[in-house]
Amino acid sequence: MSFSSQIKDELLNITDIKPCCSLAEMYGLMLFAKTFSKREMYLNTENEAVADKYRQVAERLSLDSVEMTKSQSGKCKVVVNSEKQRQKILEAFGFTGNERSRRINWANIANECCLSAFLRGAFLACGTINDPEKNYHIEFNVPYSLHSDLLRVFGEADMSAKEIKRNNSYILYFKDSEEILDLLTYMGANDSVLEYTGVKIIKEIRNNVNRKMNFENANFDRIFEASMRQVDAIEKLKKLGRFSRLNPQLKEIAQLRLDNPDMSLKQIGEQLKPPLSRSGVNHRMQTLLNMADEL
Ligand SMILES: [Zn+2]
Structure with missing residues (x-):
């Protein structure tokens, strides 16, 4: 019906x-x-x-x-x-x-x-x-x-x-x-009002869950895309013989990125000794990207 x-x-x-x-x-x-x-x-x-x-x-x-x-x-x-x-x-x-x-x-x-x-x-x-x-x-x-x-x-x-x-x-x-x-x-239509309200509540819960998942997926995609750009840049440096000439701090970060393409910058920073903030890692990553760009 x-x-x-x-x-x-x-x-x-x-x-x-x-x-x-x-x-x-x-x-x-x-x-x-x-x-x-x-x-x-x-x-x-x-x-x-x-x-x-x-x-x-x-x-x-x-x-x-x-x-x-x-x-x-x-x-x-x-x-x-x-x-x-x-x-x-x-x-x-x-x-x-x-x-x-x-x-x-x-x-x-x-x-x-x-x-x-x-x-x-x-x-x-x-x-x-x-x-x-x-x-x-x-x-x-x-x-x-x-x-x-x-x-x-x-x-x-x-x-x-x-x-x-x-x-x-x-x-x-x-x-x-x-x-x-x-x-x-x-x-x-009092009975139907109750039913309508029930459907509405369930829909709202479902929409909230979907919104959250979409947000997390979009976030993950963004991290992954950035990581791929960094990996490409580092591999370019390697191919052109520049990797071995990097200073130790840049080299360490570059190697961590190659080994862990799915890590966020924050997670990479946590792997370092002593640990480095997200913005610190970002700054070094940017240096690597710029170097690859200039070649
Ligand atoms: Zn009347």
């Missing part, structure tokens, strides 16, 4: 709802479906339980039966077929049916408590959320006429969605895991 379906199933199972909030939830579900007008009213969804909920709401408000079909690929479509039924549903939410575009009728979400139920309905109709294992993303796919209204709903709930135009609709989305958790909590 997709993470979207899991959350939608959880949201559909919230039953302890006040009458005012129940109306707001039905309104969110109907309004944010694929279409909502006197001419056309239907919902497309991959989630059969959501389709069934839409069907029940439409039947309850229009006092007549509504058809639900399911394609072979599992997509459900619920269509309110008769104009008389569509008119009844529009009137139930305070519309005449002659409105030019789909907008929110704020009278249906009059109380503060209703806002979360309304968002829940909207998410059921047009929302999707990605599995947090993959990436943090939740979105509402809405028509142009509703996008500013929905932004306002988020604003009233102290959330600020980002938006992007995709084909003929607008996507309102959140990418920040904390914001997504706030939204899920707000809609009442």
